[in-house]
Amino acid sequence: MTEDAFTPEALEAARILFARPSSFVMGAAEIEQLPDTSLPEVTFAGRSNVGKSSLINAVVGRTHLARASNEPGRTREVNLFDVDGRLRLADLPGYGFAKAAKTTARKFQNLGRAYLRGRPNLKRAYLLIDSRHGLKPPDLEAMDALDQAAVSYQIVLTKADKLKPADVAAVVARTAQAVAKRPAAFPQVLATSSAKGTGIPELRAGIAAVCGLTEA
Ligand code: GDP
Numbered sequence: 001m002t003e004d005a006f007t008p009e010a011l012e013a014a015r016i017l018f019a020r021p022s023s024f025v026m027g028a029a030e031i032e033q034l035p036d037t038s039l040p041e042v043t044f045a046g047r048s049n050v051g052k053s054s055l056i057n058a059v060v061g062r063t064h065l066a067r068a069s070n071e072p073g074r075t076r077e078v079n080l081f082d083v084d085g086r087l088r089l090a091d092l093p094g095y096g097f098a099k100a101a102k103t104t105a106r107k108f109q110n111l112g113r114a115y116l117r118g119r120p121n122l123k124r125a126y127l128l129i130d131s132r133h134g135l136k137p138p139d140l141e142a143m144d145a146l147d148q149a150a151v152s153y154q155i156v157l158t159k160a161d162k163l164k165p166a167d168v169a170a171v172v173a174r175t176a177q178a179v180a181k182r183p184a185a186f187p188q189v190l191a192t193s194s195a196k197g198t199g200i201p202e203l204r205a206g207i208a209a210v211c212g213l214t215e216a
Contacts, residue, residue: 006201006202006205006206006209010205010208010209010214011201011202011204011205013205013208013213013214014201014204014205014207014208014209014214015201015204017083017084017086017204017208017213017214018059018060018061018083018204018208019061020083020084020086021084022060022062022065022081022082022083022084022089023065023081023082024065024079024080024081024082025080025081025082025088026079026080027077027078027079027080028077028078028080029076029077029111030111031078031111031114031115031118034078034080034115034118034119035080037119037120037121038121039082039085039086039087039088039121040087040088040121040123040210040211040212040213041087041088041089041090041119041121041122041123041211042087042088042089042090042122042123042124042125042126042207042210042211043089043090043091043092043115043116043119043122043124043125043126044056044089044090044091044092044125044126044128045092045095045112045125045126045127045128045142046094046095046127046128046129046139046142046158047094047095047096047128047130047136047138047139048094048095048096049094049130050094050128050129050130050158051128051130051158051159051194052066052091052094052128052158053066053067053091054066054158054194054195055128055156055158055192055194055203056081056089056091057194058192058194058197058200059089059200059203059204059207060081060083060089065081066079066081066091067079076093077093077111078090078091078092078093078111078112078115079091086211086213087207087211087213089207090115090119090122092111092112092115093111093112095109095112095138095141095142096136096138096139109145112142112145113145113149116145116146116149116151117149122151123152123210123211123212124151124152124153124154124186124206124207124210125146125151125152125153125154126153126154126155126156126203127139127142127143127146127153127154127155127156128156128157128158129155129156129157129158129175130157130158130159131157131158131159131160131162131163131168131171131191132159132162132163134171134174134175135175135178143179143182143185146184146185147182147183147184147185149184150183150184151184152184152186152210153184153185153186154185154186154188154189154190154206155175155176155179155185155186155189155190156189156190156191156192156199156203157171157172157175157189157190157191157192158192158193158194159193159194159195160191160192160193160196160198160199161193161195161196161198168191171191172189172191175189176188176189190202190203190206
């Protein structure tokens with residue numbers, strides 16, 4: 001499937017879905033604190049400062065739902081957001097934050113791993129990669145964790161506006177090649193820019209489809 005495989009109707013249905021009210025449900029420091037698993041859920045993971053909060057805000061069309069912060073590593077919990085009582089978005093703690101103490105870093109990682117194993121309603125994880133940096137060792141570790149947990153995941157490149165289009169295409173191709181042999185990875189790599197809105201309609205359509213809320 002390619003980015004333009006979504007029909008105009010699917011893109012429009014997803015736009016309407018995410019234009020509906022969304023709200024913060026809770027932040028959980030322990031996986032047991034998370035609410036029931038009755039709704040389909042997708043999650044977002046990535047290195048601190050990758051642009052995760054900005055992307056979640058762009059998906060739901062809100063400026064401040066997820067906390068966008070210039071202070072890397074501030075998010076220490078799994079933050080859960082509800083979209084119109086129909087699906088949930090989970091924001092995992094950012095990883096690879098150099099300044100965090102090793103033990104603290106491990107605690108976040110464990111929380112992320114526990115989340116991936118403990119949510120039967122999890123439909124897909126989105127692994128965010130800064131398009132300027134590409135895949136780094138902590139990202140490969142995150143991919144290992146996703147493959148081991150057998151959670152279907154898709155790579156989303158962030159901040160694509162910071163590169164020339166040809167360079168974005170090159171990073172997409174390189175990243176797609178790197179994930180091709182990963183058992184749980186979705187082959188298509190999606191380039192996005194929260195700042196410009198690039199790729200956001202396609203991301204919304206992908207989430208809606210994987211949650212069974214619209215047709216792909
Ligand atoms: P998080 O730590 O992963 O939640 O990252 P944030 O969403 O807080 O973003 C980190 C920094 O990257 C902030 O300074 C954002 O303004 C910036 N940023 C996020 N998304 C984009 C984007 O699409 N384009 C550009 N140019 N900057 C972005």
